[in-house]
Amino acid sequence: MPGRTKKDEPTAQDTNMEDAPPSAQPEAEEVDTEDQEEVQEEEEIEPQRVRILPGSTDTAASFEFVDEGHTVGNALRYIIMKNPDVEFCAYSIPHPSEPKMNLRIQTYDGLAVDALKKGLADLQDICDVVTDEFTTKKDQFNAEHGIVR
Amino acid sequence: MDGMDYDPMAMDGDSEQPQVKISAVLQQADKTHVDFELSRTNLSFANSLRRVIQAEVPTIAIDLVEIEVNTSVLADEFIAHRLGLIPLDSKNVGDLNYSRDCDCEQYCEQCSVTLNLHAKCTSDDIMKVYASDLVTDGQHANSVGKPVINDPEGLGCLLAKLRMGQELRLTCIAKKGIAKEHAKWMPTSAVGFEYDPHNKLQHTDLWFENDTDPAKEWPKSKHAEWEDPPQEGEPFDYDAVPNRFYFEVEAAGNMEPDQIIQNGIRILQQKIGGLLKGLDPRKYGGEEEPDFDGPRSPDMNLDGSTTPWQDTGYQTAYGGGYGGGQTSYGGSQTSYGQGSQSSFGQDGQGSYGQGGGGSYGNMTAYGTTPYGQSSWQ
Numbered sequence: 001m002p003g004r005t006k007k008d009e010p011t012a013q014d015t016n017m018e019d020a021p022p023s024a025q026p027e028a029e030e031v032d033t034e035d036q037e038e039v040q041e042e043e044e045i046e047p048q049r050v051r052i053l054p055g056s057t058d059t060a061a062s063f064e065f066v067d068e069g070h071t072v073g074n075a076l077r078y079i080i081m082k083n084p085d086v087e088f089c090a091y092s093i094p095h096p097s098e099p100k101m102n103l104r105i106q107t108y109d110g111l112a113v114d115a116l117k118k119g120l121a122d123l124q125d126i127c128d129v130v131t132d133e134f135t136t137k138k139d140q141f142n143a144e145h146g147i148v149r
Numbered sequence: 150m151d152g153m154d155y156d157p158m159a160m161d162g163d164s165e166q167p168q169v170k171i172s173a174v175l176q177q178a179d180k181t182h183v184d185f186e187l188s189r190t191n192l193s194f195a196n197s198l199r200r201v202i203q204a205e206v207p208t209i210a211i212d213l214v215e216i217e218v219n220t221s222v223l224a225d226e227f228i229a230h231r232l233g234l235i236p237l238d239s240k241n242v243g244d245l246n247y248s249r250d251c252d253c254e255q256y257c258e259q260c261s262v263t264l265n266l267h268a269k270c271t272s273d274d275i276m277k278v279y280a281s282d283l284v285t286d287g288q289h290a291n292s293v294g295k296p297v298i299n300d301p302e303g304l305g306c307l308l309a310k311l312r313m314g315q316e317l318r319l320t321c322i323a324k325k326g327i328a329k330e331h332a333k334w335m336p337t338s339a340v341g342f343e344y345d346p347h348n349k350l351q352h353t354d355l356w357f358e359n360d361t362d363p364a365k366e367w368p369k370s371k372h373a374e375w376e377d378p379p380q381e382g383e384p385f386d387y388d389a390v391p392n393r394f395y396f397e398v399e400a401a402g403n404m405e406p407d408q409i410i411q412n413g414i415r416i417l418q419q420k421i422g423g424l425l426k427g428l429d430p431r432k433y434g435g436e437e438e439p440d441f442d443g444p445r446s447p448d449m450n451l452d453g454s455t456t457p458w459q460d461t462g463y464q465t466a467y468g469g470g471y472g473g474g475q476t477s478y479g480g481s482q483t484s485y486g487q488g489s490q491s492s493f494g495q496d497g498q499g500s501y502g503q504g505g506g507g508s509y510g511n512m513t514a515y516g517t518t519p520y521g522q523s524s525w526q
Contacts, residue, residue, distance in 0.1 A: 050427050071200040078193035120425045127418045133169040138407050141171040
């Protein structure tokens, strides 16, 4: 056995060289995945939470929202349906244990993405109005009833 | 967004924006209620508001408990659970960070409040330990994180009872969180939500036994007198939609109820704002599938010549004995630069075959390395 190992020694370099590319592969891949993880960590600072699902076209698109649910989904669905350019809008939560919400938009005219952006902006406007309304009405009520807060 | 400049609020039946009517802010000693009517809006939005108020308004609650001594009859985790459920003053919750977003390692005074409890029974009488016995660290100028005490004796909730010689010494770390994660972060104890008190829309069944009076089985709520009762023989209105919503928000005590509602709307706006922000910088081109997973972007890999797999990986493996191989690799890179991926693969193989001899015959591995496929494509 010792002799054999000695015999192998001179060829060892050659075999090493031969083996080099395949043995380097996992090594390179390891570096690769590590780097990917790093990149992903960097990405997590501002994760992209909306994506277009495959099979979508300009005027008929399905969006997938991560970490959103009925709270945004239903209100968004309603406000997008209000858009006269929108033919169809619906949302679903495909599985309760996945934090995902899918939204389908089909438009008569214009991009589906624009309808989505318009819907989100409209929803923000409604929130603004309700906040203002609530604040003024609360102050009014408190003043009328002599409540000091 | 061209061609979509309609007014969403003018689309509803009466062309007016949502309206809020505060019906009662109960002036009790604890100030825990706000009743209001939200009208001229739709069920979806009203329900979003209810959901966000109940589950996504951040408060502070004890999240970590370090128990030093516990010789009481209650188990550690039992006491830790009870501590978690104590309402803590969250009026200034905005001053705190979420612990996971904070720069610190585990927790710090910017993302947590520390409360200490040390109680030992030294008398024959049974000693009661109350929430008021929790002492905050005093690192925060305001009352944030202090246990909420509303009872006239000023004791707070009962935590445990100790007999002679039993001792309880522990440190609690209170963190900011939302009720979606754990119910202990709920700002509300109950939110009443009602619409259509006369059930004109038939959204509920209001089932009753044959021999009982439905009016007695289903007494009208106090909101019923706010709306017109159905007329005798009135036909069902198929186009009717609910548009008056009655909220009765009851706060748990850690926050004032109107603050809960205002924070709730703000959080809803932040959610929407975050989505808009994610959508706007990127121009979706219909079928364009943005690369969310996998290597970030091609230009990043091309620019960053310092990326590990370009330098270290290759040079350690081939650098020494493969001088010729490297130059020929360089040549193949130019062919890649000319823009044809396939010529890269062929060139790379061919030049290796020439430079390195027969042993490189099976060097197709080069074609499948990150060079050829995943990183530059």
